[in-house]
Amino acid sequence: MSWETVIGLEVHLQLATRSKLFSGAATAFGAAPNTQACAIDLALPGTLPLLNKAAVEMAIRFGLAVDAEINPVSVFERKNYFYPDLPKGYQTTQLAHPIVGPGHLDIELADGREKRIRIHHAHLEEDAGKSLHEDFHGLSGIDLNRAGTPLIEIVTEPDLRNAEEAVAFAKKLHAIVTALGISDGDMSQGSMRFDVNVSVRRPGEPLGTRTETKNLNSFRFMERAIAKEVARQIGVLEDGGRVLQETRLYDGDTDSARAMRSKEEANDYRYFPCPDLLPVHVAPALIEQLRASQPELPDARRARFVAEHGLSDYDAGQLAADTPTAHYFEAAAKASGDPKLAANWLMGEIAARLNSTETAIAACPVSPAQLGGLLQRILDRTISNAIARQVFDALWNGASDADAVIEAKGLKQVSDSGAIAALVDQVLVANPKQVADYRAAPDDKKAKMFGFFVGQAMKASGGKVNPQQLNALLAARLNG
Amino acid sequence: MHDLTLAQMCHGLARRDFSSTELTRHLLERIGAANPRYNAFITIASETALAQAAAADRRRAAGDAPALCGLPIAHKDIFCTRGLRTSCGSRMLDNFVPPYDATVVERCAAAGAVVLGKTNMDEFAMGSSNETSYYGPVKNPWATDCVPGGSSGGSAAALAARLVPGATASDTGGSIRQPAALCGVTGLKPTYGRVSRWGMIAFASSLDQAGPMARTAEDVALLLQVMAGFDARDSTCLDRPVPDYAATLEQPLAGLRIGVPEEYFGAGLHPGTERAVREALAEFERQGARLVAISLPHSGLAVPAYYVIAPAEASANLSRFDGVRYGHRCADPVDLRDLYMRSREEGFGDEVKRRILIGTYCLSAGYYDAYYNKAQQVRRLIRQDFLDAFANVDLILGPTCPNPAFAFGAKGGDPVAMYLEDIYTIAANLAGLPALSVPCGLVDAKPVGLQIIGNYFDEARMLNAAHRYQLATGWHQLAPPALTETAA
Numbered sequence: 001m002s003w004e005t006v007i008g009l010e011v012h013l014q015l016a017t018r019s020k021l022f023s024g025a026a027t028a029f030g031a032a033p034n035t036q037a038c039a040i041d042l043a044l045p046g047t048l049p050l051l052n053k054a055a056v057e058m059a060i061r062f063g064l065a066v067d068a069e070i071n072p073v074s075v076f077e078r079k080n081y082f083y084p085d086l087p088k089g090y091q092t093t094q095l096a097h098p099i100v101g102p103g104h105l106d107i108e109l110a111d112g113r114e115k116r117i118r119i120h121h122a123h124l125e126e127d128a129g130k131s132l133h134e135d136f137h138g139l140s141g142i143d144l145n146r147a148g149t150p151l152i153e154i155v156t157e158p159d160l161r162n163a164e165e166a167v168a169f170a171k172k173l174h175a176i177v178t179a180l181g182i183s184d185g186d187m188s189q190g191s192m193r194f195d196v197n198v199s200v201r202r203p204g205e206p207l208g209t210r211t212e213t214k215n216l217n218s219f220r221f222m223e224r225a226i227a228k229e230v231a232r233q234i235g236v237l238e239d240g241g242r243v244l245q246e247t248r249l250y251d252g253d254t255d256s257a258r259a260m261r262s263k264e265e266a267n268d269y270r271y272f273p274c275p276d277l278l279p280v281h282v283a284p285a286l287i288e289q290l291r292a293s294q295p296e297l298p299d300a301r302r303a304r305f306v307a308e309h310g311l312s313d314y315d316a317g318q319l320a321a322d323t324p325t326a327h328y329f330e331a332a333a334k335a336s337g338d339p340k341l342a343a344n345w346l347m348g349e350i351a352a353r354l355n356s357t358e359t360a361i362a363a364c365p366v367s368p369a370q371l372g373g374l375l376q377r378i379l380d381r382t383i384s385n386a387i388a389r390q391v392f393d394a395l396w397n398g399a400s401d402a403d404a405v406i407e408a409k410g411l412k413q414v415s416d417s418g419a420i421a422a423l424v425d426q427v428l429v430a431n432p433k434q435v436a437d438y439r440a441a442p443d444d445k446k447a448k449m450f451g452f453f454v455g456q457a458m459k460a461s462g463g464k465v466n467p468q469q470l471n472a473l474l475a476a477r478l479n480g
Numbered sequence: 481m482h483d484l485t486l487a488q489m490c491h492g493l494a495r496r497d498f499s500s501t502e503l504t505r506h507l508l509e510r511i512g513a514a515n516p517r518y519n520a521f522i523t524i525a526s527e528t529a530l531a532q533a534a535a536a537d538r539r540r541a542a543g544d545a546p547a548l549c550g551l552p553i554a555h556k557d558i559f560c561t562r563g564l565r566t567s568c569g570s571r572m573l574d575n576f577v578p579p580y581d582a583t584v585v586e587r588c589a590a591a592g593a594v595v596l597g598k599t600n601m602d603e604f605a606m607g608s609s610n611e612t613s614y615y616g617p618v619k620n621p622w623a624t625d626c627v628p629g630g631s632s633g634g635s636a637a638a639l640a641a642r643l644v645p646g647a648t649a650s651d652t653g654g655s656i657r658q659p660a661a662l663c664g665v666t667g668l669k670p671t672y673g674r675v676s677r678w679g680m681i682a683f684a685s686s687l688d689q690a691g692p693m694a695r696t697a698e699d700v701a702l703l704l705q706v707m708a709g710f711d712a713r714d715s716t717c718l719d720r721p722v723p724d725y726a727a728t729l730e731q732p733l734a735g736l737r738i739g740v741p742e743e744y745f746g747a748g749l750h751p752g753t754e755r756a757v758r759e760a761l762a763e764f765e766r767q768g769a770r771l772v773a774i775s776l777p778h779s780g781l782a783v784p785a786y787y788v789i790a791p792a793e794a795s796a797n798l799s800r801f802d803g804v805r806y807g808h809r810c811a812d813p814v815d816l817r818d819l820y821m822r823s824r825e826e827g828f829g830d831e832v833k834r835r836i837l838i839g840t841y842c843l844s845a846g847y848y849d850a851y852y853n854k855a856q857q858v859r860r861l862i863r864q865d866f867l868d869a870f871a872n873v874d875l876i877l878g879p880t881c882p883n884p885a886f887a888f889g890a891k892g893g894d895p896v897a898m899y900l901e902d903i904y905t906i907a908a909n910l911a912g913l914p915a916l917s918v919p920c921g922l923v924d925a926k927p928v929g930l931q932i933i934g935n936y937f938d939e940a941r942m943l944n945a946a947h948r949y950q951l952a953t954g955w956h957q958l959a960p961p962a963l964t965e966t967a968a
Contacts, residue, residue, distance in 0.1 A: 089799020
């Protein structure tokens with residue numbers, strides 16, 4: 001009998017505010033330790049939190065993007081526990097009254113079907129600092145730069161049934177929050193972290209005991225951690241054992257997981273409403289103002305790319321999901337005047353190059369305008385596709401624009417019929433045996449042999465000859 | 481010179497009868513001589529005070545004399561003062577020098593005040609007798625074998641002993657009014673949100689409120705004028721205009737409706753205190769006010785509700801004192817747990833530990849609804865009692881405390897007996913209402929206080945009533961006998 005997997009996600013998303021959730025200290029990543037922590041972040045006595053309105057607006061934008069109810073009143077609470085990187089001895093978070101209520105997100109399954117994943121709620125909270133245990137000779141170092149950074153925690157219902165669905169959800173979520181501009185979504189810097197709640201059961205039976213694997217910071221680790229945990233639980237159950245409710249840690253480097261603490265060891269966080277902060281009242285007018293200014297989301301963008309740019313649904317989906325890529329595409333489509341050609345280059349040459357050099361699209365050395373200029377020269381037949389790749393190389397390596405490269409390297413396509421005729425004559429004269437063989441060959445062999453002459457002519461011209469004209473003239477001379 | 485009120489000093493400075501430097505030097509000498517006896521100050525800031533006084537004198541000479549220009553005051557050691565040790569009466573913060581000023585401190589400084597020092601207090605403002613201070617108890621200048629009240633006992637005793645003419649204080653359950661009553665001075669707890677809490681070390685955030693103490697209502701008005709007002713750094717501070725408190729001080733009281741709650745005159749009230757308060761009520765009647773018998777039916781629940789809510793909030797507010805970033809750290813911790821446990825064990829006194837334990841318990845899984853939620857419900861009932869009462873009266877008057885100052889150690893073994901000293905003051909904190917205490921008589925040769933509770937943001941009317949009372953009576957002018965004996 002088969003097993004059914006049940007998965008729910010908790011996603012911690014770092015918001016892209018300039019300052020912290022309750023202080024004016026900066027949130028930029030990578031600063032020297034403890035240089036971005038002010039008196040409030042250090043929890044000096046007498047300091048008080050002041051809510052960052054930008055974070056509230058970002059949370060609302062997220063709620064609107066997943067069709068969620070925005071709660072008119074939400075309440076910050078204190079979650080009490082002692083840890084050296086938690087300066088106040090409590091985390092300020094939301095529990096009973098989160099800012100974002102129930103919503104949903106539709107994901108696309110491998111077979112193309114859509115599946116609706118319900119979102120239980122999303123709440124605002126502050127991040128903790130970092131404890132560093134290396135390099136301190138048995139002591140620990142505390143870096144409070146991250147302490148107080150605004151997060152939203154997004155909690156799904158247990159609607160996911162396998163690792164692929166979980167990853168599809170996570171990717172869709174990533175696409176949405178980056179399109180909204182509420183997070184940089186940079187998982188390597190911890191901007192998006194996943195806790196996965198996993199249980200297994202026989203189909204139709206009540207939910208099994210779940211475990212929570214915390215702090216997964218890549219799609220791949222999430223997929224691996226789920227697969228491992230599902231296999232472990234099935235193994236336990238099939239051996240007649242019991243799954244214990246526990247928190248687990250997955251180590252991506254070794255692809256292994258271990259139990260961190262059991263339910264019995266769980267903290268009593270003694271939540272209560274934070275008396276230093278007033279309940280957050282969200283006016284309907286603010287919600288409407290944010291709704292009216294919501295940026296385009298990936299699904300809408302995909303539909304528009306199909307309708308407006310004539311892309312295939314698949315291509316549109318590929319380009320629309322990632323916001324910087326979509327922006328690049330639209331700029332290049334406009335600059336070139338040919339969206340399809342721009343899409344092909346972006347998903348082909350550029351994607352490959354970005355991939356092999358591990359470069360983000362935002363850092364692509366060839367700008368959309370430069371690419372547009374290059375594509376225009378293909379479209380007006382100044383250069384062939386083959387030459388275009390040479391020009392692209394030059395642009396990638398710092399050349400200013402396609403025309404300058406074509407001019408400097410003399411790559412302009414030869415389309416003067418006299419010059420092409422002379423070239424054809426030169427090739428035929430230099431290869432009498434091949435000419436004779438060709439003319440003697442049966443028709444079904446001729447097509448393949450024709451390529452030889454094209455190649456010779458191209459080689460002799462340095463690839464610059466207009467391929468259509470060359471084909472026509474060659475055919476006329478060989479067959480005539 | 482030290483017998484002058486703030487208002488009189490202000491005139492004296494304006495008339496050039498004396499300079500701020502002379503005044504400051506005189507009071508610093510008095511403090512130096514008297515503090516060993518009263519222990520009212522934790523820190524005396526002679527050097528900075530004289531520099532501030534000199535600056536104030538120059539400022540006045542240049543024709544720029546803001547409200548408190550050159551007037552010497554003291555800050556309760558709960559307010560953070562940049563560069564000046566702020567201990568909150570605790571060993572935990574014995575070494576803590578804040579890098580910033582509390583808003584209250586900042587505003588007083590901007591108004592030209594001279595800060596003589598930081599006054600003693602119960603540890604983290606938890607206490608009604610000043611016996612919980614790490615720096616030892618403050619002695620009541622009226623009877624040095626008696627407590628000055630708490631937690632702002634240092635500020636109250638310094639005022640009574642004529643060491644300062646004005647001081648800041650804070651009130652979570654009576655910590656301004658009760659010591660004001662026991663030391664025979666005037667103290668006001670403003671409406672919650674009237675004065676910024678930024679930089680005031682938190683005990684129970686939803687109850688804490690900073691306020692002024694002085695020897696007259698007029699001086700309290702002068703200080704409140706400077707302290708009150710919106711501060712964006714405190715989310716619970718309300719953005720409402722601050723009225724000119726001095727402008728309405730003299731208004732006649734004819735037609736004033738005074739509510740007299742029956743619950744404040746029941747069992748446990750010292751007959752002497754009751755007599756003094758009833759005489760004060762008669763004075764208000766003489767001035768044309770009308771007494772209205774009212775009921776605040778949930779008054780009896782105030783102390784138990786308070787001793788759930790205040791410790792619950794305190795248990796979280798005091799978590800930051802963990803020995804990691806500042807404050808007391810135990811010697812040679814072997815691991816994190818040891819660091820936490822010994823730093824807090826050594827840094828906190830018994831009363832603070834007791835309240836952290838009570839608060840932690842009340843918030844624990846399974847107890848939260850029975851304690852914290854129930855206490856919040858009671859809090860709403862108490863607030864509603866007052867709203868109902870203020871539908872028919874302008875002010876509510878009664879005793880500040882049941883008894884005059886008690887002897888040191890008298891309630892040491894019984895925390896609940898100590899908590900009951902705040903039986904009349906706590907409700908105003910739970911409701912967020914302004915309340916003040918003025919001296920209204922002597923019982924066993926020790927002062928007792930009349931409490932005036934006002935409606936939200938009605939401090940002007942309360943100060944008006946207190947001032948008119950003080951114009952007609954002389955209780956606030958009485959000095960502790962020891963002072964006059966010494967002088968003689």
